Amino acid sequence: MTTPSAATVLSDEQLARNFADIAPALTGDAALLEANTCLFCYDAPCTTACPTHIDVPAFIKKIATGNLRGAARVILDANPFGHSCARACPVEVLCEGACVLNARDEQPIRIALLQRHATDTVLGRHVPLFSAGQPNGKRVAIIGAGPAGLSCARDLRRWGYAVTVFEARALPGGLNTTGIAEYKMTPAVALAEVQDILDLGVELRAGITIGRDMPFEELLGYDAVFVGIGLGRTKRLGIPGESLPGVIDALTFIEQLKSRPYRETPVGRHVVVIGAGNTAIDAVTQAKRLGALTSTIVYRRGEADMSCFHYEYELAKRDGCGFRFHCTPKRIVGNGRVEGLDVETPQGQETITCDMVITALGQVARDEFQVPKHDRVFAGGDFANGGAEIVNAAAEGVQAAKRIHEMLAGEDGKGR
Amino acid sequence: MADLRTDFAGIKSPNPFWLASGPPTNTYGQVARAFDAGWGGAVWKTIGEPIINVFSRYGSVDLGATRMMGFNNIELITDRPIEDNLKEIAETKRNYPRHAVIASLMVESKREAWHEMVKRTQDTGADGIELNFGCPHGMSERGMGSAVGQVPDYTCQIVEWVKEVATIPVIVKLTPNVTDITYIARAAVKGGADALSLINTINSIVGVDLDSFAPFPSVAGKSSHGGYCGPAVKPIALHLVSAVANDPAVKIPISAIGGVATWRDAAEFTALGAGTIQVCTAVMHYGFRIVEDLVDGLSNWMDEHGHQTLADFRGRALPNVVKWEDLDLNYHLVAEIDQDKCIKCELCWTACEDGAHQAIRRHSRANGGGGPVVEIIEEACVGCNLCSQVCPVQGCITMKQVPNDFAPTNWKEYSAGKKKLAPRSEQFHTAIWSK
Numbered sequence: 001m002t003t004p005s006a007a008t009v010l011s012d013e014q015l016a017r018n019f020a021d022i023a024p025a026l027t028g029d030a031a032l033l034e035a036n037t038c039l040f041c042y043d044a045p046c047t048t049a050c051p052t053h054i055d056v057p058a059f060i061k062k063i064a065t066g067n068l069r070g071a072a073r074v075i076l077d078a079n080p081f082g083h084s085c086a087r088a089c090p091v092e093v094l095c096e097g098a099c100v101l102n103a104r105d106e107q108p109i110r111i112a113l114l115q116r117h118a119t120d121t122v123l124g125r126h127v128p129l130f131s132a133g134q135p136n137g138k139r140v141a142i143i144g145a146g147p148a149g150l151s152c153a154r155d156l157r158r159w160g161y162a163v164t165v166f167e168a169r170a171l172p173g174g175l176n177t178t179g180i181a182e183y184k185m186t187p188a189v190a191l192a193e194v195q196d197i198l199d200l201g202v203e204l205r206a207g208i209t210i211g212r213d214m215p216f217e218e219l220l221g222y223d224a225v226f227v228g229i230g231l232g233r234t235k236r237l238g239i240p241g242e243s244l245p246g247v248i249d250a251l252t253f254i255e256q257l258k259s260r261p262y263r264e265t266p267v268g269r270h271v272v273v274i275g276a277g278n279t280a281i282d283a284v285t286q287a288k289r290l291g292a293l294t295s296t297i298v299y300r301r302g303e304a305d306m307s308c309f310h311y312e313y314e315l316a317k318r319d320g321c322g323f324r325f326h327c328t329p330k331r332i333v334g335n336g337r338v339e340g341l342d343v344e345t346p347q348g349q350e351t352i353t354c355d356m357v358i359t360a361l362g363q364v365a366r367d368e369f370q371v372p373k374h375d376r377v378f379a380g381g382d383f384a385n386g387g388a389e390i391v392n393a394a395a396e397g398v399q400a401a402k403r404i405h406e407m408l409a410g411e412d413g414k415g416r
Numbered sequence: 417m418a419d420l421r422t423d424f425a426g427i428k429s430p431n432p433f434w435l436a437s438g439p440p441t442n443t444y445g446q447v448a449r450a451f452d453a454g455w456g457g458a459v460w461k462t463i464g465e466p467i468i469n470v471f472s473r474y475g476s477v478d479l480g481a482t483r484m485m486g487f488n489n490i491e492l493i494t495d496r497p498i499e500d501n502l503k504e505i506a507e508t509k510r511n512y513p514r515h516a517v518i519a520s521l522m523v524e525s526k527r528e529a530w531h532e533m534v535k536r537t538q539d540t541g542a543d544g545i546e547l548n549f550g551c552p553h554g555m556s557e558r559g560m561g562s563a564v565g566q567v568p569d570y571t572c573q574i575v576e577w578v579k580e581v582a583t584i585p586v587i588v589k590l591t592p593n594v595t596d597i598t599y600i601a602r603a604a605v606k607g608g609a610d611a612l613s614l615i616n617t618i619n620s621i622v623g624v625d626l627d628s629f630a631p632f633p634s635v636a637g638k639s640s641h642g643g644y645c646g647p648a649v650k651p652i653a654l655h656l657v658s659a660v661a662n663d664p665a666v667k668i669p670i671s672a673i674g675g676v677a678t679w680r681d682a683a684e685f686t687a688l689g690a691g692t693i694q695v696c697t698a699v700m701h702y703g704f705r706i707v708e709d710l711v712d713g714l715s716n717w718m719d720e721h722g723h724q725t726l727a728d729f730r731g732r733a734l735p736n737v738v739k740w741e742d743l744d745l746n747y748h749l750v751a752e753i754d755q756d757k758c759i760k761c762e763l764c765w766t767a768c769e770d771g772a773h774q775a776i777r778r779h780s781r782a783n784g785g786g787g788p789v790v791e792i793i794e795e796a797c798v799g800c801n802l803c804s805q806v807c808p809v810q811g812c813i814t815m816k817q818v819p820n821d822f823a824p825t826n827w828k829e830y831s832a833g834k835k836k837l838a839p840r841s842e843q844f845h846t847a848i849w850s851k
Contacts, residue, residue, distance in 0.1 A: 029481075036480030039808050042762035064480060103759035104809060 010291040015262040018289035022183040022315075023087070023113060031117040035064040038109045041100055046111060049098035051395035052079035056095055060114055071118035073129045080154040081147045081394040083123050083193050084176050086115035087185045089391050090278075090309050124192030132201045133160030138408050141166065141222040143210050146174020147390045148228030148381025150197045151397025152404070157200040159405050164222075165202055168209040172198070174230055175382075176390060178255040181282040183289070187258050211369030220374070224404045227371050228381040228397060231363035237274065241332030242359075250275070250283040250360035257286055268356025271295045272341050274329055275360030276306035281313065283358045284321045296322035298329060298343060298352065324352070332357055363387060378404060418718035419725045420711065422456065424691040425585040425611040425669045427543045429516035431456035432682065432726060433710050436673050436694035437520035437546060437589075440704070442494060444504035448511065453704040454711055457516030458508075459613075459694060462493035462548045463501045463537075464522040464560070474700075475622035475632035475639075477648065486648035487697045488622045490633060490640050492554045493522050498536070506540040516692075517541075518587065522548040522560050525570065527577045534581050544584050547574065549600075550591035550616025553642045562616070565591040568603035575607025585610040587671060592656055593619045601660045605668060612660060613671035613694065615653045617643025646697040650675030654688060658737045661689030677706070679713030686726055687733035741827040746838045748818040749799025751775075751792045757812035760789040764803035764813060772802045775841075796844045 010018070026034065038060040046056040054075050062071035075082035091097070091112045099108030122129060138161050142149040145167035153163045171177050176190040198204055210216055210229075219225045234249035236242060246268065257265045271287040273280050276299040288295035297316070299306065302325050306313060316323075324343070331342040333351065340351040363382075371377060380396030382388065420431040434457035435441045435450055442461040450458060469491055477486035494501060501519075508517050519542045523529045537545055549565030556563040564570045571588065578586055588604035590597055592615040601612055619641050623632045631639035653674020660666050672690030676682055677698035685693055698706055723729045753764070768776040775796035779789055792803075804813040825835035 033481040036482075039761045039763060041760075042766035045760070100759040100761045 010263075012263070015290070019182045019262060019286075022181075023116075025120060026110070026113045026117050031063055031114060034110050034114055035060045037101075038064075039100065045098035045100060046095035046109075049094045050079075051094075051389075051391045052082075052085075052398060053395075054078040054082065054095075054115075056111055059118055060109065060111070063114055063118055068118055068121045069127065069129070072122040072127075075115055075119055076122075076129060078398075079391065079394050080151045080197055080398070081176070081193060081390055082115060083119040084147070084180070084185055084190060085389075085391045085394065086112050086119060087189070088176075088180050088389075090311075090389060092311050093309060094391070122196075123189070124195065126196075126199065130154070130158055130200060132157045135162065136160035136409075138162065138223040139164070140224045140226065140404060141219040142226045142228065143219070144168075144174065144228035144230060144381070144383070145172035145194070145204060145206070146228055146230055146381055146393060147176055148230075148383070148393035148397040148400075149174075149226060150194060150202070151394040152226045152228065152378075152380065152401045153202045153397075154197045154200060155398055155401035156404065157202055159401075159409075161223075161405075161408075163202050165204050166208045166210055166214070166219075167204060167206045168229075170206055172204055172206060174228075174393075175251075178258060179251055179279075179282075180390075181254070181286060182258055183286075209368060216369045216371070220376070223376065223408055225374075225377045226397070226400050226404065227377065227379040228383060228393070229366055229368075230382040231387055232366040233364060234359055235361040235364055237329060237332075237359055237361065239329055239331055241334065241338075244332055244334050244338050245336070246334065246338030246355055247332060247357045247359065250279045250358050251363070253283055253358050254279075254286065257290065262290060265290055266356075267292055268338075268354060269293050270354040271356045271358060272352055272354040273297050273358045273360055274341075275299070275362070276301075276308055277360060277362060278308045278312050279362075280358075280360035281308045281316050283360050285316050285319045287356070287358065288319050288321055292356075294322060294354075295319075296324060296352070296354075298324045298327050298341065300326065300328040302326060376407075418715045418723060420456075420715060422692055422726065424516070424671065425544070425587070427457070427516050427518070427585055428514075429456035429692065430514060431711055432686070432690075432692040433457070433707055434459060434516060434518070434671065434692050434694045435699060436696035437462050437518075437548065438696040438700070439491065440696060440699045442496070444507055447504075447508050447517070450699075450704045450707075451508075451512045451515050454707040455515075455704065457518065457543075457692065459518040459520050459546050460501065460505055460542075462520040462522045462551070463498055464493050464533075465524075466495050466497055467492040467554075469495055470635045472633045472635050475642065477622050477646075484646055484697070484701050486620075486622065486644060487646035487700070488617070488620045488633075488642040488644045490553050490635075490642040493548070493551070498533075502536055502540050505537075505542050509541040509543075516543050518544045518546050520546040520548050520589070522551070522555060525559055525564060525574060530574060530577045531581050534578050538583055542584065544587055544610075545578065545582060546587040546589050546613060547578060548589050548616075549574070550589045550614075551643060552591060552593050552617060552619040553640060562591040562593055565589075565600060565616070566594050568599050571600055572603040572607040575604050575609050579608035587611040587613050589616055589673075590614040590656075590660075591616045592652060592674075597656050598659055598663045598666070601663060602665050605666055609668060611669040611671060611691070612666070613673055614660065615649070615656050615674045617645045618649055618652065620644035645675065647675045647677050650681060654684060657685060657690060658688040658734060661731065662734055662737060677701075679710045679717065682710060682714055683717060683729075684733075686730050688737070689731040689734050691730070743826055744824040745827065745830060746820060746822040746825045748820060748838065748840065749801075749815045750794050750797045750818050750841075751799065751801075751803050752814050752816045753788070753790060753792055753803075754812050754814070755788050757809050758788070758790065759809055759812075761808060762790060763806045763808065765790045767802050767806045772800055773798050776803065794841075796841055798841050 040057045059071040059074040095111045096108040142165045173190045173194045267290040271292040273284040328344045378400040381393035422432045437459040447458045473491040476484045479485035519537045551561035555561035588609040630637045669691040671692040672685035673694040682693040765778045777791045807813040820838040822838035829835040
C-alpha cells in the first residue's frame with residue numbers, strides 16, 4: 001500500500017518554483033557591490049568563526065578585484081566543500097554572525113552568497129585549482145565518501161598519497177547528495193563538487209559496505225585509515241503504530257524527494273513531522289512544498305527549546321507550516337495505514353488527523369562494525385562528532401589528513 | 417535664506433553654479449533645460465572651426481563598485497558650425513536674460529582669427545568669453561588648447577589680441593598640465609584677463625583593456641591621451657585654485673572647476689577663493705537635476721553658519737594655506753579610540769603597524785572577554801591621523817590635542833635656534849629601536 005501523493009495537485013511549474021534555489025546566486029554587479037562593502041578586517045572574526053577557517057576577507061577582496069579563480073582557490077584550499085557550505089552552512093551562527101558590521105547595527109556581509117559566487121566559477125568546470133602531489137608510495141583507505149572522507153582524501157592526494165574511498169551507497173557525497181533540503185542544493189550540484197575532488201585521482205569504490213562486504217581488518221593493510229561513515233538510521237519513537245504504512249523517517253523522505261521526479265515522491269495531504277531539529281524543518285517545509293495541504297511540526301517541548309536554527313524556524317513559518325508545542329506523541333492510529341496521531345497536551349488527550357507521519361528525532365550511531373582503537377585509524381564527521389554541519393565534517397576531514405600526513409611523513413622523512 | 421546671487425567680473429548669475437564648457441552645453445536645448453532646472457550659468461561647449469570626432473570618446477575609472485570616480489575624454493571642441501552655436505547663444509540670452517551665458521572659444525593662433533571670433537561672439541549678447549587654453553588632447557596637436565596654455569608668452573599674447581576687441585569680460589581657462597600654474601595665471605593677468613577659470617582636464621590614460629591591450633577609450637584598438645576629470649581630480653583643483661588665489665600677482669576673480677559633485681565641494685572651492693563654480697562630469701553622470709541639491713545644500717549650510725552671501729566666507733580658508741615651514745611643531749595630537757563604538761575590525765591596528773608608527777597595541781580576540789581589542793600606545797602615537805582615516809565607524813577614533821608648556825614654534829624659528837621643541841613621541845621609536 002502506498003501513500004497517496006499530494007504532490008499531484010501541484011503543476012510541474014509550481015513544483016519547480018517550490019524547489020528552486022532559496023538563495024539565488026548574486027549577479028556580478030551585486031557581488032561587486034557586496035565585496036566592496038567588506039571592510040577587509042585584520043584577523044577577521046568571520047574567519048575565526050568558520051570551522052575550516054576560510055580566509056574570508058582575502059577571498060572577498062579577490063572578488064572585488066575580479067580575481068574569481070583566486071577567490072575560489074582561497075575558499076577551496078581551506079574547505080574542499082566550500083561550494084556546498086556556501087549553500088547550506090548556518091552562516092547566521094558562523095561567519096555572517098561574526099561579521100563586525102553586526103556591531104555597526106548593519107546587515108553583515110553576505111559571505112555565503114559571495115562564497116557561492118566565487119565557487120560557481122569553478123564548480124564542475126575542471127579548473128585545475130589543485131593538483132595531485134608526487135606519489136609518495138603510501139596508501140590511505142577512507143570509509144565513507146561524504147564531506148569528511150572526501151575532504152581528507154582531497155588533501156592526502158595533494159600530498160601524494162594513493163587514496164581509496166569505500167562508499168556503501170551507489171553515489172558518493174553522503175548527506176550532501178541525499179540529505180540537503182532540495183531548495184538549498186540539488187544532488188547534481190553535490191555530485192559536481194565531489195567529482196572535482198575525485199578528479200585529483202581519488203579511487204572511489206562505491207557499493208561496498210565495510211563490515212559486511214569486506215572486514216574492517218582488511219583495511220589495516222593500508223598505511224592509515226580514515227573513518228567518516230556518518231550516522232545510522234533515525235531514532236525510533238517507541239510508540240504504538242510506528243510501523244503503520246504512512247510512517248517514514250525524515251532522511252528517507254528527503255532522499256526519496258531528491259532521487260526521483262517531485263511528483264513521484266509519496267507525501268500525505270496532512271503531514272505531521274515529529275521533532276524540532278533542522279532535519280525536522282527540512283522535512284516539514286519540503287512536505288509542504290511538495291503539495292501537502294497541512295504540514296505540522298509536533299514537538300513535546302516549547303518553542304524556545306527547539307534545536308533548529310532560528311532562521312530555519314522562520315522559513316517553516318513562511319512556508320505556512322504549523323507548529324504544535326508541548327504536544328507529546330502517544331500513538332499513531334489508523335486502520336491499515338496512518339489516519340491520525342494521538343498526542344498528550346497540557347489540555348489533555350487529542351488526536352491530530354493526518355495521513356503521513358515523518359519522524360525526525362535524530363540519528364543513532366552506526367553499528368556495522370567496531371572501529372578499533374588503533375594509532376593508524378582516524379575518524380571525523382558526523383560519525384565522530386555525533387552529527388553537525390557539512391563545514392564541521394570538512395574541517396575534521398582536513399584536520400585528519402594533516403595528522404595522517406604528519407604521522408606518515410614523519411616515519412621516513414618524506415612528504416611535505 | 418542665503419543669497420546665492422553672484423557677480424563674477426561683472427557677469428551676474430542667480431547662483432554660482434555654472435555648467436562648465438563640455439558636452440552638457442553643446443546645444444540650446446541642453447542649456448535651456450539646465451537653466452530651467454536651476455543652473456545659474458553655462459559656459460558653452462568650445463566654439464571654433466568645426467572638427468571631426470572619433471567614436472568612443474570617454475573613459476572612466478571605477479573605485480570598487482562606485483562608477484566614474486575618475487573620467488576622461490578624447491572629444492574635441494564642438495563639431496557644430498560656428499554660426500549655429502552663435503545663433504543658439506543669442507537665443508539663450510534672449511530667453512534667459514538673468515542667467516550667465518559664456519562663450520568658450522578656441523581658434524588658431526592668429527590675431528585676425530581671434531578678432532573675428534570675439535567680435536562675432538559679442539554680437540550674440542553673450543555675457544562673457546572664456547578662452548580655452550586648456551584642452552590637453554587633440555587640439556593641442558594643432559597648436560591650440562593646452563599648447564597655448566602651457567607657454568606663458570603665448571597665453572599673454574593671445575589674451576592681448578582678444579582684449580584689443582573685447583567689450584565683455586574675458587576669462588582665461590588654465591591647464592593644470594604645467595609645472596607651476598601661477599606662471600600661466602600671471603601671464604593671463606599681464607595680457608589683460610578679467611578673470612581666470614581652472615582647472616581644465618589633466619592629461620591621462622584611464623586604463624588598458626587587458627584582453628586587447630587597447631588603452632581606454634579605445635578607437636579601433638588604439639587610443640590617445642585624454643583629459644581627466646571627475647571627483648578624483650578635486651584635490652588637485654583645490655590646490656591649484658588656492659595657489660592662484662593666494663598669488664599676490666594675480667588678484668582677479670577665479671571660477672573653480674574640477675571634480676565638483678556636491679555642495680560641499682562648492683563650499684570648499686569658495687572658501688579657497690572661487691567666485692563661481694563650474695560643473696561638468698557630475699552632470700554627465702547624473703543629469704542637470706543635481707543642481708537642486710547643490711543650491712539647497714549650500715544654502716542650508718550657509719544659513720546654519722550665518723553666512724548671508726557667498727562673499728561672507730569666500731577665501732576664508734586661503735590664509736590657512738601656508739608653507740610647511742610655517743606650521744607649528746609644538747602642536748601635538750594623539751589618537752583616541754572610543755571603545756564603545758569600536759567594532760573590532762582591527763583595520764587601525766594593521767594600518768598603524770605596517771603603514772605608520774606601530775602605536776596601536778593589539779589584544780588577541782580570543783582573550784577578549786569584552787575588553788578592548790585595540791588600544792593606542794600614547795607614548796608612541798605621532799598623531800598622524802591614519803587610524804582615524806581607516807576607521808569605518810564615524811567618531812570612533814578622534815585626534816585629541818596633547819597640551820604642553822612650549823610656545824608655538826615653526827621650522828624657521830626652530831632651525832634658527834630661536835625656540836625650543838616640546839618632547840615628542842617620535843623619540844619613543846628612536847629609543848626602542850636603538851636598544
